[in-house]
Amino acid sequence: MIKWFNNINYRKFILPALLFVSPFIYCSNNNNTENQKSSLQRQEKQNSEKRQPLSLLSSGENNLSDANTPNNIIIANLEGEPRSLPLYGFNGNISKGPSWSNSNFRDSVVSLHLKVIRYPGGTISNFWDWRKGSLIDSMQGFKNKESNQKISSPNTLKDLQLLVKQSNCDVIFTLNMLTSTVEDQIEMLEKAKSLGIPIKWIELGNEYNNKESEGRKKFINAIEYGRTCVQWIKPIKSKFPNAQIAVVGGNKAYSPESRKWNAMVMQNASLTSNNATLKSISSTALIAHLYPLPINVIDNSGINFQKLYTEFQSEFIKGGFNTVNTNIWITEYNILWSAGKKKGIDNSTTLKNTLKWSQTLATLLMTSECTSLSNKTQLILNHNIANIQSFAAINTKENNKKMPSGIGMELWLRASDNMIDIQKIKFGADNSQIKDYEIFGWKFSNNTSSSLLIVNLTGTPITVDLKKLLNNQKDCTIRFADKNDIVMGGINIQTKNIPIEDKIEFPPYSVATIK
Structure with a gap:
């Protein structure tokens, strides 16, 4: 006692x-x-x-x-004034952890009171075979850092159905635009609908604006990607007219074209069009991923909350999200603990912060900033529900214990449970x-x-x-x-x-x- x-x-x-x-x-x-x-x-x-x-x-x-x-x-x-409460939840990459069919893992996740989960996750979605619930057999000439790693357990739509039924959470489907086809991805959505999973939120690919992304090989610039998005949106909307669809957003500094990514994508995906016909086949939101570097937010006392506050805002502004007049989905955010030595970081000491109460507080601060930086933000998903310990909300290697990030998210999610305004x-x-x-x-x-x-x-x-x-x-x-x-x-x-x-x-x- x-x-x-x-x-x-x-x-x-x-x-x-x-x-x-x-x-x-x-x-x-x-x-x-x-x-x-x-x-x-x-x-x-x-x-x-x-x-x-x-x-x-x-x-x-x-x-x-x-x-x-x-x-x-x-x-x-x-x-x-009050505004509508965004949906809060997690990026759902569980490729290294148990499947949603594992009841102990699922119970731990449900206890967080999540409202939305992302399926199948981030980069892994570019190589995802939804029928197998695993990676595709052939990389089709693309490179995937996860391709040599064995998927611990298949994660099929039927497995996902178990989580949705138990938690009553929404699903963001991240479509595979890199190694699949629009016809195949529509089949996935139809299968999910037949299992009772509502089709409300759809992302067209993942991080094709990143310099290192394999998506740059297929979509050589934002114009090409935006035009391809329209070709996908039209048949998707014909099947799921009420679904909201988001395109990859985020200006990048590595080239003149990437510095204008948002404007070029929005123009070519008809996001800014006033034409009624174009609006019917347009996307409705930009996707944002926000990751301040550890080296910029840590000092001798650990995580410095003032530095984190400043750097998180800076990431939002550098991505150009402060100037867009459209909805925003933040489908990944955290301190970029995986940056490693290539960013001048000593992981042997830095990663210890991910186990501390300061990471719980940092998660709450970042969630608060995601909420306050734009009134147009609809979805806010912490990275990640499991997998790598430095990002995980649930540590599947330690009997599904809640990590500091998960503790912080649970506090936020429980406080906002059953509420509609914020x-x-x-x-x-x-x-x-x-x-x-x-x-x-x-x-x-x-x-x-x-x-x-x-x-x-x-x-x-x-x-x-x-x-x-x-x-x-x-x-x-x-x-x-x-x-x-x-x-x-x-x-x-x-x-x-x-x-x-x-x-x-x-x-x-x-x-x-x-x-």
């Missing part, structure tokens, strides 16, 4: 022109004296080294001192708003209820006045850990339930759900 100690070690924190004392709660997972001592020592270290005033964690102006009331309380308000929370006065890399939050709502998700990314406790946001919520659950604690499988995460009050103190590096 977890024991809480309410009167151990008070700490003083100097804020601009203010002095306040904040009590902290310590817990131990058992009654053993040595374990208690270890826990207290770790907390003491956290207090002395990491609990700095928020003003020291920010660059530029002192946001906290200007935003607080005289009692060091940050005021929370709603920002803008609205951002702002902290502080209008002219001195606290930054998202310090504390951020969202309100989720439906016609009868609402919930709040609030994340403190700083090393200091923050008290927030929530009076303007509360509406008959009954439960507040706060989860927290040391920023660099290992949390795979949920270890080292402390949880406390507190009464709903107008003012709530959020511990350092904490995630709160209020329902």
Whole structure:
């Protein structure tokens, strides 16, 4: 049983022109004296080294001192108007893990409360034989880095049907435009429909804008790809008129043509046409994949949330998604942990961050940014549900334990469960708003209820006045850990339930759900 100690070690924190004392709660997972001592020592270290005033964690102006009331309380308000809640879920490449027919694996995935899964995944879709639920027999002259790797278990549409029935999630079908035909891919969609899987979301290929993509051999530029998309969209729409279809998006810097990828694809896939006939055979969205490099977001203390916040926005802008007037599907995002030595990264130390509480918090921050960067974003899928440990939400090599990314996504998905609208929370006065890399939050709502998700990314406790946001919520659950604690499988995460009050103190590096 977890024991809480309410009167151990008070700490003083100097804020601009203010002095306040904040009590902290310590817990131990058992009654053993040595374990208690270890826990207290770790907390003491956290207090002395990491609990700095928020003003020291920010660059530029002192946001906290200007935003607080005289009692060091940050005021929370709603920002803008509510909008439709995007669908959140995962890229579904499970080529190295068990099939959806594995009930233990499937149960672990369903427990995340995902709303959408991508089938069969990313690059693997370019070489996918849907009848086998595996890779094609012949690469047809193309190279695939996964072609020499044995698929652990076939992943057929019937296997996918099991997940859809159990979770009631949507499916994004990523079509094979590289080594298959439109006729064959329509057969796949018809088979899926016959199995009771709704055909709502369709992607035309994967990452053909990347310099290293084999798709560049078939689609030599964005014009060729866009024109081919129209040739595919027309017969697909004739069979599935209500399906939404997205094309590969994302400007790239490696050539003059790739720098204009979005505009060229949108023009040639009729995305920007006002002609009614063309609109009927046009795509409805651009696909975005967002991957900040580890070298740009990590410092000596691990993941730096301010750097991550800045780099993630930069990836969105570099891809040209901030200037498009169309729907966006973010079907992959994460820190690019696979970048390796070719990007100047020492994986032996860098990848340890993927096991830590900081990765949980980073996943929540990136999901928040995906949601806020454009009001036209419809789908937000974290990479990836399984496979490589550094990206996985579920570690299939460790008895299907939840990885930090999966823990973060589950917190977001549970907070937004059964909701239809979303609205951002702002902290502080209008002219001195606290930054998202310090504390951020969202309100989720439906016609009868609402919930709040609030994340403190700083090393200091923050008290927030929530009076303007509360509406008959009954439960507040706060989860927290040391920023660099290992949390795979949920270890080292402390949880406390507190009464709903107008003012709530959020511990350092904490995630709160209020329902």
